Amino acid sequence: MEDVGEYRLLHKIGVGSFATVWKSMHKITGEIVAIKVIVPRMDQLRQQLELIAQEQAIMKSIAHPNVVKLLRMISDDEHDELSTKYLVMEFCEGGDLDHYIHLNKKLSAGVARTIMLQLSAALQELRRMNLIHRDLKPHNLLLKNKVAPGSDPEGEEIVVKLTDFGLARKLQPQGMAQTMCGTYLYMAPEVISHNKYDAKADLWSVGVMLYQMITGRRPFEACSSEDLFRKLGNKVQFRGEDCWDPDCRDLCEGLLRKNPLERISFEEFFNHKFLRGSSKAALVCDELKADSVVILHRAPRPLxxxxxxxxxxxxxxxxxxxxxxxxxxxxxxxxxxxxxxxxxxxxxxxxxxxxxxxxxxxxxxxxxxxxxxxxxxxxxxxxxxxxxxxxxxxxxxxxxxxxxxxxxxxxxxxxxxxxxxxxxxxxxxxxxxxxxxxxxNLDRSSDQALPDAAEIIYQAALAAGRAGAVDEILEKRGRASVEYAKASTLLFFLIMDDSPIHLHSLDVASAHHCFHAITVRHKQCKNASH
Known part of the structure; x- marks a missing residue:
C-alpha cells in the first residue's frame, strides 16, 4: 500500500473529474482520514491549480460541524506545480447521500427534514462568507456515521457534512456568475441556459435533492445538458401524492421555481415550516419562542x-x-x-x-x-x-x-x-x-411601502435563535452559542432604553420574554462548550 507522508492509503472510496479519494490511516495514531489525491495534468494545469488553491482556502476558512474539515495539505514537491497534491480531510464512514438514497429507495419526510436542516446550517455558513457552492448534489453530502437502511425513520442518527468546494466561488453582494459548472442534472435552469446567475442557483440544486430524497428519482432525467434544457420547459410533476408531506411539498415547489426571481429566498428556505416540522429541533425552537412569537406590525401611514x-x-x-x-x-x-x-x-x-x-x-x-x-x-x-x-x-x-x-x-x-x-x-x-x-438601486417603478425595521429585526432574531436550537440539538454548542448571541443582541437592541426604535408595550413584553429564553440558552451552551 502506498504511503503519503504520515498516512497510509487503504482503499479507493471515490473518483472525480480531477481527483480520487482514498480511505487512509495515520501510521502512528491509527486515525482514519480521507485523502483526496490530485494529479495535475499538463493540458489543464492552470485550471486544476486554481481549483486546488480555491478549495484549500475555502475549507481552511470554514469551521462548521456540517462541513467536512480539512486537516492538512501535502505535496510531493512544493516547488513543482506538476507534483501530486493531497488534501487530508476528516473521514465520513457513512458514504454519501446518493448511496444512502439508493439503499433506501426513498426517504421519509422525517429523514429528509433532518438532512435538510443540516444542509441549511451549512449553507447559512456559506452565505455568511458570500460563497456559492455551484455543485450541490447527493454525492457531495457525506454521512458522518453508518446508518443501516430503514433503521432510523426520523433520521436522528444522521449527521451530514458538505464537501467538494472545488467549484465554489465568492460572490460580492448582488454578484452574478456566468460560468457553467457542476453536475448538469442538479444545475439550475439559469445555469443550463448559460445566463448569469447568483447564489439562488444553489437553491434549485437543494430542491432537486429534496425531490430525489422523497421520490427516489430526480424531477428531470436527461442524458445530456441539452436534453435537460428541453425538458426543463415541462412542469415539475410531484409523483406519488401519498409520500409528500404538505410542508415538504410546499418547500420543494418553492425551491424548484424555474425563474430565480420567483424562487424562494435563502431566508425563506432557512425558516421554512417544513424544517421546523415535528423534529426534535422544533421542540427546542418552540420552547425558545414559547408564546412570544408575534409579528411587530406597524400600520402604514397615509400619503x-x-x-x-x-x-x-x-x-x-x-x-x-x-x-x-x-x-x-x-x-x-x-x-x-x-x-x-x-x-x-x-x-x-x-x-x-x-x-x-x-x-x-x-x-x-x-x-x-x-x-x-x-x-x-x-x-x-x-x-x-x-x-x-x-x-x-x-x-x-x-x-x-x-x-x-x-x-x-x-x-x-x-x-x-x-x-x-x-x-x-x-x-x-x-x-x-x-x-x-x-x-x-431601488426600482423607481415600485409603490411598495418601506417595511418595518422592528419586525425585520425581530424575525431575524427568531431565525438566529432557531439556528442555535438546531445546533444545540446536534451538540454543536460552539456554533449554537454564536447564533444565540446574535439573537440576543438583536432582541436587546429592540428593548434597550437607548434604541431609536420604540415598541408597543405588548411587543416589548414579548421581546423581553424571548430575550430571556435565548439568553438562558446562550449561557448554557457557552458554559457547556467551556
Whole structure:
C-alpha cells in the first residue's frame, strides 16, 4: 500500500473529474482520514491549480460541524506545480447521500427534514462568507456515521457534512456568475441556459435533492445538458401524492421555481415550516419562542410628504422613519431620488449628507464610563444590524435592506449623541454611504411601502435563535452559542432604553420574554462548550 507522508492509503472510496479519494490511516495514531489525491495534468494545469488553491482556502476558512474539515495539505514537491497534491480531510464512514438514497429507495419526510436542516446550517455558513457552492448534489453530502437502511425513520442518527468546494466561488453582494459548472442534472435552469446567475442557483440544486430524497428519482432525467434544457420547459410533476408531506411539498415547489426571481429566498428556505416540522429541533425552537412569537406590525401611514422635500410624496411611511428622522435630522436629511436617475425609487427616502455630525473629536472628558459603554453597545448593535441588512440585499430584498440601513444610522446617531468617538464617526460615514448605495438601486417603478425595521429585526432574531436550537440539538454548542448571541443582541437592541426604535408595550413584553429564553440558552451552551 502506498504511503503519503504520515498516512497510509487503504482503499479507493471515490473518483472525480480531477481527483480520487482514498480511505487512509495515520501510521502512528491509527486515525482514519480521507485523502483526496490530485494529479495535475499538463493540458489543464492552470485550471486544476486554481481549483486546488480555491478549495484549500475555502475549507481552511470554514469551521462548521456540517462541513467536512480539512486537516492538512501535502505535496510531493512544493516547488513543482506538476507534483501530486493531497488534501487530508476528516473521514465520513457513512458514504454519501446518493448511496444512502439508493439503499433506501426513498426517504421519509422525517429523514429528509433532518438532512435538510443540516444542509441549511451549512449553507447559512456559506452565505455568511458570500460563497456559492455551484455543485450541490447527493454525492457531495457525506454521512458522518453508518446508518443501516430503514433503521432510523426520523433520521436522528444522521449527521451530514458538505464537501467538494472545488467549484465554489465568492460572490460580492448582488454578484452574478456566468460560468457553467457542476453536475448538469442538479444545475439550475439559469445555469443550463448559460445566463448569469447568483447564489439562488444553489437553491434549485437543494430542491432537486429534496425531490430525489422523497421520490427516489430526480424531477428531470436527461442524458445530456441539452436534453435537460428541453425538458426543463415541462412542469415539475410531484409523483406519488401519498409520500409528500404538505410542508415538504410546499418547500420543494418553492425551491424548484424555474425563474430565480420567483424562487424562494435563502431566508425563506432557512425558516421554512417544513424544517421546523415535528423534529426534535422544533421542540427546542418552540420552547425558545414559547408564546412570544408575534409579528411587530406597524400600520402604514397615509400619503404624506417628507419635511424638507415639499412636493415629493412618500407612500406607506411608518413610525420607524419618523423615529429615525427625529434623531438624525441634524446629521442628514431624507429626500426623494432625483428624477433623472432611472434606478432610484421615487417614493423611498434616501439618506443624503448634510453638515457632519457634531463633536468630531475624541471622547469628551465629560463623557462618563457609563456613557462610553452605552455608546459602544449601540455601535455593536448597529454593526450586527448592518450584517443583516447586507444579507437582505443579497436576497434581493432591497426595501428591507434600506429599512435596516436607516435603523443602523439611527442607532449610530443615538450613540454619537451619548459619546462621540473616532470609530463611531467612521462607522456613521460608512453606514451613510451604504444606505445611499442601497437606495440608489431601488426600482423607481415600485409603490411598495418601506417595511418595518422592528419586525425585520425581530424575525431575524427568531431565525438566529432557531439556528442555535438546531445546533444545540446536534451538540454543536460552539456554533449554537454564536447564533444565540446574535439573537440576543438583536432582541436587546429592540428593548434597550437607548434604541431609536420604540415598541408597543405588548411587543416589548414579548421581546423581553424571548430575550430571556435565548439568553438562558446562550449561557448554557457557552458554559457547556467551556
Amino acid at each position: 404624506e410628504t417628507i419635511p424638507g422635500d415639499r412636493q415629493r410624496p412618500v407612500r406607506g411611511r411608518n413610525p420607524l422613519m419618523d423615529s429615525i428622522e427625529e434623531r438624525i435630522a441634524r446629521e442628514y436629511v431624507m429626500v426623494s431620488s432625483p428624477s433623472s436617475s432611472k434606478n432610484k425609487h421615487p417614493h423611498c427616502p434616501i439618506p443624503k449628507p448634510a453638515p457632519p455630525p457634531p463633536r468630531a473629536h475624541p471622547p469628551s472628558k465629560n463623557s462618563s464610563k457609563e456613557d462610553l459603554e452605552r455608546s459602544e453597545t449601540l455601535r455593536i448593535c448597529a454593526k450586527l444590524l448592518g450584517e443583516v441588512a447586507r444579507f437582505k440585499l443579497q436576497d434581493s430584498k432591497k426595501l428591507e435592506s434600506l429599512s435596516l440601513c436607516l435603523a443602523v444610522l439611527g442607532s449610530l446617531k443615538r450613540a454619537l449623541s451619548i459619546a462621540t468617538t473616532p470609530q463611531l464617526l467612521e462607522d456613521f460615514s460608512a453606514a451613510l454611504d451604504e444606505a445611499e448605495a442601497v437606495a440608489a
